[in-house]
Amino acid sequence: xxxxxxxxxxxxxxxxxxxxxxxxxxxxxxxxxxxxxxxxxxxxxxxxxxxxxxxxxxxxxxxxxxxxxxxxxxxxxxxxxxxxxxxxxxxxxxxxxxxxxxxxxxxxxxxxxxxxxxxxxxxxxxxxxxxxxxxxxxxxxxxxxxxxxxxxxxxxxxxxxxxxxxxxxxxxxxxxxxxxxxxxxxxxxxxxxxxxxxxxxxxxxxxxxxxxxxxxxxxxxxxxxxxxxxxxxxxxxxxxxxxxxxxxxxxxxxxxxxxxxxxxxxxxxxxxxxxxxxxxxxxxxxxxxxxxxxxxxxxxxxxxxxxxxxxxxxxxxxxxxxxxxxxxxxxxxxxxxxxxxxxxxxxxxxxxxxxxxxxxxxxxxxxxxxxxxxxxxxxxxxxxxxxxxxxxxxxxxxxxxxxxxxxxxxxxxxxxxxxxxxxxxxxxxxxxxxxxxxxxxxxxxxxxxxxxxxxxxxxxxxxxxxxxxxxxxxxxxxxxxxxxxxxxxxxxxxxxxxxxxxxxxxxxxxxxxxxxxxxxxxxxxxxxxxxxxxxxxxxxxxxxxxxxxxxxxxxxxxxxxxxxxxxxx
Amino acid sequence: xxxxxxxxxxxxxxxxxxxxxxxxxxxxxxxxxxxxxxxxxxxxxxxxxxxxxxxxxxxxxxxxxxxxxxxxxxxxxxxxxxxxxxxxx
Numbered sequence: 269x270x271x272x273x274x275x276x277x278x279x280x281x282x283x284x285x286x287x288x289x290x291x292x293x294x295x296x297x298x299x300x301x302x303x304x305x306x307x308x309x310x311x312x313x314x315x316x317x318x319x320x321x322x323x324x325x326x327x328x329x330x331x332x333x334x335x336x337x338x339x340x341x342x343x344x345x346x347x348x349x350x351x352x353x354x355x356x357x358x359x360x361x362x363x364x365x366x367x368x369x370x371x372x373x374x375x376x377x378x379x380x381x382x383x384x385x386x387x388x389x390x391x392x393x394x395x396x397x398x399x400x401x402x403x404x405x406x407x408x409x410x411x412x413x414x415x416x417x418x419x420x421x422x423x424x425x426x427x428x429x430x431x432x433x434x435x436x437x438x439x440x441x442x443x444x445x446x447x448x449x450x451x452x453x454x455x456x457x458x459x460x461x462x463x464x465x466x467x468x469x470x471x472x473x474x475x476x477x478x479x480x481x482x483x484x485x486x487x488x489x490x491x492x493x494x495x496x497x498x499x500x501x502x503x504x505x506x507x508x509x510x511x512x513x514x515x516x517x518x519x520x521x522x523x524x525x526x527x528x529x530x531x532x533x534x535x536x537x538x539x540x541x542x543x544x545x546x547x548x549x550x551x552x553x554x555x556x557x558x559x560x561x562x563x564x565x566x567x568x569x570x571x572x573x574x575x576x577x578x579x580x581x582x583x584x585x586x587x588x589x590x591x592x593x594x595x596x597x598x599x600x601x602x603x604x605x606x607x608x609x610x611x612x613x614x615x616x617x618x619x620x621x622x623x624x625x626x627x628x629x630x631x632x633x634x635x636x637x638x639x640x641x642x643x644x645x646x647x648x649x650x651x652x653x654x655x656x657x658x659x660x661x662x663x664x665x666x667x668x669x670x671x672x673x674x675x676x677x678x679x680x681x682x683x684x685x686x687x688x689x690x691x692x693x694x695x696x697x698x699x700x701x702x703x704x705x706x707x708x709x710x711x712x713x714x715x716x717x718x719x720x721x722x723x724x725x726x727x728x729x730x731x732x733x734x735x736x737x738x739x740x741x742x743x744x745x746x747x748x749x750x751x752x753x754x755x756x757x758x759x760x761x762x763x764x765x766x767x768x769x770x771x772x773x774x775x776x777x778x779x780x781x782x783x784x785x786x787x788x789x790x791x792x793x794x795x796x797x798x799x800x801x802x803x804x805x806x807x808x809x810x811x812x813x814x815x816x817x818x819x820x821x822x823x824x825x826x827x828x829x830x831x832x833x834x835x836x837x
Numbered sequence: 838x839x840x841x842x843x844x845x846x847x848x849x850x851x852x853x854x855x856x857x858x859x860x861x862x863x864x865x866x867x868x869x870x871x872x873x874x875x876x877x878x879x880x881x882x883x884x885x886x887x888x889x890x891x892x893x894x895x896x897x898x899x900x901x902x903x904x905x906x907x908x909x910x911x912x913x914x915x916x917x918x919x920x921x922x923x924x925x926x
Contacts, residue, residue, distance in 0.1 A: 342869060342891035342892050346865045346869055346895050352899060353861045356907075357906055475893060479884045480882075480883060481883065488883055489884065505877070511873075515871070519866070541921070542920070545911075548903055549903040549906075549907055553904075556900050827843060828910075828919050829920060
């Protein structure tokens, strides 16, 4: 059977599973809609969190990015896993004990202030919308390459599926589809990785194969360092970023991960505080399977790519080469007219441009794996993108229906009405996301940095202070969040958009002016520190510690026993 | 009495956090970034050590840290009688 037929079978099969689960798990109350009734088992929540977290970026782009960045790619590996340690130790257990529905719920109640809640809602919406548009794009890319439909149709098909189970099932539907999606995506990621590892090094475990030897006895990584320097690239195991920037980006991604509302809210769904800790561990374990394999895949595919194309005649390229040329993600331009591909670092001589996003998707083809494996990767990419999109849409809809409408605009809403608003809000969110998926803003990369930066510079300090500093006042917390966010936005506008220096063309020239040599991607760590300093400073100056009953509330959050089901008070 | 218990429990929790977060910092920012070049002089199997920590070791350590924290806290909850029964809901 051809790749095409296999892809239809795999995608059709997985999609029917998702829809089946959605019908089975229809949400009947707001409690079920927002937090799946608060009765999800730690394993199910761990799997759902892992699928929620691992997006199209983790599945499709990350290994590709690393294979071009080498050591510098470590920022993603450490940054997107280390955040779970912070989450498990500093946030998840306490937020579960607090036991409401959303992150703005916590900020609003802990800081006894509607203003704080609204600031939190604005941040939530900003972070989640920027994030979700990237996911829809991922869906479009997979559809257009593997099902030969155009990207717009791909996005619309994806949207209908998500709409179906997110609107009907709410958090409950999303959780159980995400469990299925985790299984699909991890299987789809591991199978080709194991195949290729065995092919190249004779070791079936990619994590070990990465340190293995080639047929001629040289270590894989040494061989790759050699190849890279020969072609003029930097040595693979040594980076080209400055140490302080690697440090700052890793920290910003870690803290940003711990502050992302769609990740935090997953820990509201388990039964007890104990389960929140356990499911954070399980989630990271399941994530680590992919994250420790990705750098191996990066090495394998880099070597395979170089060996396949470098100094080889264009006419003898295998069929995957022209397939990807058709999508425009792979380009060959024969500058010296010799019919041979020169793939080198020097832009004047280099004739091949490879989009980093295609490495994972093209990897099985480059390694000549069977058709069903290639189809599996397509289904996995879709699972990764859809699961994350659904989680984000839920956060958006609950921020609107619960935090904005129920808590601010119309406090007397009945539960039934609120449920309708929640569904309406998710339909609206899906439509906006679809629009961005079809007409992606040209600055997707810039906004993703912004999403992590915003989460790092707003939520993380506010929640940590809220739990660990019980006298912390609303004045301090609100000023910290506002200054943190504004500083982050300013930095992105200045150094990612060239807003103050004459537009995007100026951006490249501004890199020498970065504060402390830190790139906009890493600036979230600085903005986070500033948030902490401003919050504590203002708190000391204003001298109005949190009222007694709030301090009592913090005391109870710190003790794990006596968890109630999340209530709509 | 109850108040004192709360304080004891919280202090012990903070102590665990301090220790575990120090390890978190050392394996990632320490071994993977700040000391990377020094550690790269050692090669184990096919890996330079600093590079291995940055792309593999730190992640394994993160997983272990969370499970260790879970164990420690479960024991602490048990000691102080702060557990919720299985059929709480």
